[in-house]
Amino acid sequence: xxxxxxxxxNLSRLGTESAFEVLARAQSLAAQGRDIIxxxxxxxxxxxxxxxxxxxxxxxxxxxxxxxxxxxLPQLREAVVADLHRRHTVEVDPKNVxxxxxxxxxxxxxxxxxGQPGVDIIYPNPGFPIYESVINYSGATPVPMAxxxxxxxxxxxxxxxxxxxxxxxxxxxxxxxNPTGGVTPKVEIDKLVAGLLEHPHVAxxxxxxxxxxxxxxxxxxxxxxxxxxxxxxxxxxxWSKTYAMTxxxxxxxxxxxxxxxxxxRLCINDHSCVNAATQFAATxxxxxxxxxxxxxxxxxxxxxxxxxRDLNTLPGVRCPDAAGAFYAFANIEGTGMTSxxxxxxxxxxxxxATVAGTSFGAWGEGYVxxxxxNSTENISEAISRIRGLL
Numbered sequence: 496x497x498x499x500x501x502x503x504x505n506l507s508r509l510g511t512e513s514a515f516e517v518l519a520r521a522q523s524l525a526a527q528g529r530d531i532i533x534x535x536x537x538x539x540x541x542x543x544x545x546x547x548x549x550x551x552x553x554x555x556x557x558x559x560x561x562x563x564x565x566x567x568l569p570q571l572r573e574a575v576v577a578d579l580h581r582r583h584t585v586e587v588d589p590k591n592v593x594x595x596x597x598x599x600x601x602x603x604x605x606x607x608x609x610g611q612p613g614v615d616i617i618y619p620n621p622g623f624p625i626y627e628s629v630i631n632y633s634g635a636t637p638v639p640m641a642x643x644x645x646x647x648x649x650x651x652x653x654x655x656x657x658x659x660x661x662x663x664x665x666x667x668x669x670x671x672x673n674p675t676g677g678v679t680p681k682v683e684i685d686k687l688v689a690g691l692l693e694h695p696h697v698a699x700x701x702x703x704x705x706x707x708x709x710x711x712x713x714x715x716x717x718x719x720x721x722x723x724x725x726x727x728x729x730x731x732x733x734w735s736k737t738y739a740m741t742x743x744x745x746x747x748x749x750x751x752x753x754x755x756x757x758x759x760r761l762c763i764n765d766h767s768c769v770n771a772a773t774q775f776a777a778t779x780x781x782x783x784x785x786x787x788x789x790x791x792x793x794x795x796x797x798x799x800x801x802x803x804r805d806l807n808t809l810p811g812v813r814c815p816d817a818a819g820a821f822y823a824f825a826n827i828e829g830t831g832m833t834s835x836x837x838x839x840x841x842x843x844x845x846x847x848a849t850v851a852g853t854s855f856g857a858w859g860e861g862y863v864x865x866x867x868x869n870s871t872e873n874i875s876e877a878i879s880r881i882r883g884l885l
Contacts, residue, residue, distance in 0.1 A: 510628030513854035517838070521848040532877040534865045535848035537673060537822065539739040541794075543776075544787035547738060550779035554772040561771065565762045566755075567594025567747065568774045574781040575747055582706070583717040587749055593758050594747045594777075596769050598704050601731045601748040603629055604761045605700045608754065609664040610635035617658055618667040619650065621674055621824075621852055621859035623702070626667050635664070641858050644815055644826060648677025652686035656694075665698045666691075668718075671705040671819025674855045674864040676799075678709060678818035681716045688721045700729040704746070705820040707737045707788060710796045713818055719749060726751045736821075737788055738780045743773045795821050798867040798874055805878040806865065810885050821868045824852065828861040830885060837863050845880040 517535040525531045542548075566572070572589040579587050595601055602625055610616055610633025618626040620639035630637040640655055642648045650668065659666075668687075670679040691697060701718040709715055719730050733746025750758055762768070802823050806814035811829030827837045834851035841847045841863070850866075852859025867874055 505632050505634065508631040508634075510624060510631065512624050512628075514850050517842070517848050517850055521842065524842070524846070529846055531842075531846050531848060532869070532873045532880070533848045534867070534869055534874070534877055535850050537736075537866050537868065538741045539736060539791065539821070539868050540870065541739040541787075541791050543739050543743070544780075544783075546783045547740070547776045547780045550783075551743075551772045551776035554775035559771040559775060563768045563771050563774060565768050566759050567592065567769060568771075568778070571774045571778045571781075572747075574778045578781045579717075579719065579749070582715075583719055585717065585719045587719065591749050591752065591755060592747055593750055593755065593762065594745065594769050594774065595762065596744040596746070596766055598702070598731055598733050598735065598746040599625055600762075600765065601729065601746060602626065602700070602702070604758050604765075605698075605729050605731075605748075606630055606635075606665065606667075607633050608757060608761075609633075609698060613662065614664045615660060615662040616665045616667065617655060617663060619669050619672065620856035621648075621862070622667075622669060622855055623673050624855055627856060636662070638663070639856060639858060640666075640668075642672070642675060642677060643858075644824075644862075647815065647818065648672060648675035648824065649679040649683060650687075652683045652690060655687060656690040659694050659697060661696075663694070663697050665700060667700045667702065669702040670716075671708060673705070673820055674822050674850065674852070674859070675824040676817030676820050676822045677824075678713055679716075684716050684718070684721075688718075688724055691724060695727075698727045698729070699724060700731065702731045704731060704733055704736055706732060708792055708795060708821060709819045710799055711816070711818065726753065729754065734777050734780055738777075739791065740777070740780070743776060745769055745773045745777050795867065798869075798871055799823070801871055802865060802867045802874050802878070805875065809878070809882055812885070817867075821866060823865045823867060824862050825865060826861055827863050834860055834863055840884065841881055845877075845884045847877040847880055 572592040606629040612634040614635040730749040734740040814825040838851035850864040852862030
């Protein structure tokens with residue numbers, strides 16, 4: 496007799512990240528001999544800088560093969576604190592820094608820490624799909640913070656504050672943003688923080704994983720710079736994007752005093768600790784020279800200008816300026832296709848992998864995300880193929 500298993504109900508509410516599904520389809524087509532240009536996955540195409548790689552290798556050769564503290568190596572947390580002071584001019588206690596295997600564990604821990612039936616969590620839409628997925632998994636109600644092209648895909652503080660009720664427990668913000676490349680200006684963040692003083696029951700998770708990637712003279716505004724909300728702020732950052740370390744699986748968050756013990760217990764129950772060699776590499780990333788970071792960001796900026804310019808020459812397509820991260824969020828309504836139709840046609844007929852805007856929420860309909868974490872040659876060829884198709 497076949498097994499007749501009954502899974503937990505919450506498993507059916509767990510979504511996915513469609514960029515990985517597109518990547519799998521693109522790889523399958525490539526394995527069949529198709530020439531595929533991947534502008535879908537959000538991953539730097541650069542190698543991890545050599546000094547970081549060597550630090551990881553040295554750690555292994557020096558015998559760092561065992562468990563580490565659940566919240567991260569002390570020297571790594573101290574390096575994080577020094578980096579935050581350099582970049583954001585803020586003071587953080589190392590005990591408030593918790594190192595985890597990537598950015599998603601912080602999201603998962605923060606959302607499940609507050610999410611349960613009868614609770615609302617406000618999140619950006621279009622936004623990173625894991626936000627909405629884990630909110631649903633927790634049993635909470637996802638309340639979309641609608642982001643629009645007309646507003647530069649920045650949130651409106653007035654609109655967000657108007658969505659807060661007694662049920663609201665957490666607000667998630669992401670700037671610079673995935674998938675839109677939008678950056679919320681300081682004036683809106685100021686208004687949000689001021690308004691939240693009237694809602695002391697609401698926590699914040701600020702996803703700042705792209706904080707080093709802003710263009711056109713823009714400067715990053717970290718929520719850590721607002722002491723009046725530090726006692727309810729979770730600030731997420733990491734190494735994956737800035738240092739081209741996606742496969743190393745390491746990130747961190749700054750947690751308020753009231754949450755540190757809770758999240759540390761979650762770490763112990765979930766993954767025990769982050770692997771030791773990666774933490775030594777991450778320490779070198781922060782303490783070592785930043786030349787490679789500046790070079791990568793400069794190349795992203797050059798690619799950004801090219802892809803936005805060229806997308807705006809395609810029939811039926813318009814693309815707003817991308818202010819941060821490494822994504823262009825192109826409006827394809829003029830092509831007459833839905834987001835999914837465009838994604839599939841670009842991949843199947845033109846050999847260009849992109850991600851439908853609806854993969855990032857209902858407000859992404861009419862858009863397709865292009866990652867410019869690829870060479871200028873490949874970007875130009877991809878746009879040429881899509882031009883021929885359209």
